């Protein structure tokens with residue numbers, strides 16, 4: 001039996017699957033009835049890129065236009081802000097490549113999630129894991145109830161054709177005051193033929209339509225419950241050690 005995708009809206013929409021935002025920053029996500037602080041989640045590293053257009057970065061309002069490599073990566077790899085992202089990947093298969101920072105085990109239900117921004121129906125995209133491609137449509141997302149706040153688009157003079165171009169080419173200011181709804185969707189590795197308990201270390205994304213390229217702003221995966229329990233146990237152990245000192 002396949003669970004399929006899960007819409008990540010608000011807790012009112014679905015008490016088991018939703019994101020909690022503080023302003024535009026994700027503070028926790030609840031998937032399959034379990035709530036994870038962002039510090040518990042597994043983040044990603046960008047390994048490949050091909051852009052569809054000159055507008056490639058979503059930057060917080062009045063943020064710098066000149067960006068070093070770390071700042072560019074942070075928009076999708078490390079910050080939890082829906083105001084920032086690496087947007088408009090091309091429709092070429094595998095145009096955006098990612099590694100999970102630690103391999104992610106296929107648990108029952110959704111394993112990873114992403115948020116994208118849109119002023120109307122969110123954009124569809126394709127995700128490929130272990131050679132299997134799934135198309136996620138706009139109808140599969142949930143509305144987070146949060147919108148970007150006057151975010152800015154950072155442009156290139158030409159659409160970057162590879163990751164080096166994305167990370168090093170000169171950037172210029174693009175469109176300003178982007179106020180679009182942040183939409184989320186959870187993805188189940190089982191839909192890609194991954195066995196329960198097997199791990200996934202990488203995936204690729206691409207836009208499904210050249211007329212509506214998608215705009216990822218947050219991507220992460222959830223740890224298996226056992227490792228989360230161990231983390232909690234480690235935290236308890238540290239408290240005990242501190243008290244003994």
Ligand SMILES: [Ca+2]
Pocket residue numbers: 074075076079080081082083084085217218
């Ligand atoms: Ca972001």
Ligand SMILES: [Ca+2]
Pocket residue numbers: 106107108109110111188189190
């Ligand atoms: Ca799963």
